Amino acid sequence: xxxxxxxxxxxxxxxxxxxxxxxxxxxxxxxxxxxxxxxxxxxxxxxxxxxxxxxxxxxxxxxxxxxxxxxxxxxxxxxxxxxxxxxxxxxxxxxxxxxxxxxxxxxxxxxxxxxxxxxxxxxxxxxxxxxxxxxxxxxxxxxxxxxxxxxxxxxxxxxxxxxxxxxxxxxxxxxxxxxxxxxxxxxxxxxxxxxxxxxxxxxxxxxxxxxxxxxxxxxxxxxxxxxxxxxxxxxxxxxxxxxxxxxxxxxxxxx
Numbered sequence: 001x002x003x004x005x006x007x008x009x010x011x012x013x014x015x016x017x018x019x020x021x022x023x024x025x026x027x028x029x030x031x032x033x034x035x036x037x038x039x040x041x042x043x044x045x046x047x048x049x050x051x052x053x054x055x056x057x058x059x060x061x062x063x064x065x066x067x068x069x070x071x072x073x074x075x076x077x078x079x080x081x082x083x084x085x086x087x088x089x090x091x092x093x094x095x096x097x098x099x100x101x102x103x104x105x106x107x108x109x110x111x112x113x114x115x116x117x118x119x120x121x122x123x124x125x126x127x128x129x130x131x132x133x134x135x136x137x138x139x140x141x142x143x144x145x146x147x148x149x150x151x152x153x154x155x156x157x158x159x160x161x162x163x164x165x166x167x168x169x170x171x172x173x174x175x176x177x178x179x180x181x182x183x184x185x186x187x188x189x190x191x192x193x194x195x196x197x198x199x200x201x202x203x204x205x206x207x208x209x210x211x212x213x214x215x216x217x218x219x220x221x222x223x224x225x226x227x228x229x230x231x232x233x234x235x236x237x238x239x240x241x242x243x244x245x246x247x248x249x250x251x252x253x254x255x
């Protein structure tokens with residue numbers, strides 16, 4: 001039994017589909033783009049839920065997309081799947097000199113700092129240049145902050161970050177008092193950014209934490225709708241106080 005799985009079967013299927021299936025034959029890197037984003041989010045959902053069966057399935061879907069892009073790249077004489085694999089192998093070896101060279105590191109933070117320094121030596125103009133423009137805003141904020149940290153642009157303690165949160169909160173209140181909507185939006189963004197930074201210091205994934213809250217709210221709201229329906233009512237005809245009482249009862253049930 002080989003140590004690593006052979007993906008030649010998947011490659012052969014992709015070749016067959018590209019030749020014989022009208023839908024697969026029609027696809028381009030642009031038509032696949034949105035589907036790849038959706039598959040990535042489906043994987044993210046499975047990870048949040050710690051659904052290992054779904055994680056396995058979604059990883060397979062993403063692997064299919066990688067093979068698909070490589071197939072199109074080969075057709076256009078741009079690159080092959082082998083070049084994709086060789087490229088990432090070379091990158092990993094180069095960016096892990098503490099494993100494949102004689103560089104010494106103390107911990108994971110040293111590894112991250114070395115990684116960013118190597119990227120700069122490869123021609124990157126900024127430590128932030130590797131942050132994708134199309135990332136969702138919260139994920140992008142996390143990546144920006146993490147990368148800035150690698151060159152020392154970082155608060156020393158979580159207490160300092162919390163003071164910054166309170167400072168931004170005060171600035172938002174001032175903006176609200178001024179009535180300037182553009183300023184309110186800007187200060188709201190600053191407050192979000194500082195809270196995300198505080199979450200990092202708590203070693204909390206802000207994106208995942210918010211998604212867990214989204215799921216919790218969604219579940220409880222559905223239960224509230226069911227309770228109201230069982231009582232022969234509808235939410236639109238109820239007062240906030242009535243809904244809030246049902247909501248608190250649901251919370252006590254640990255849903």
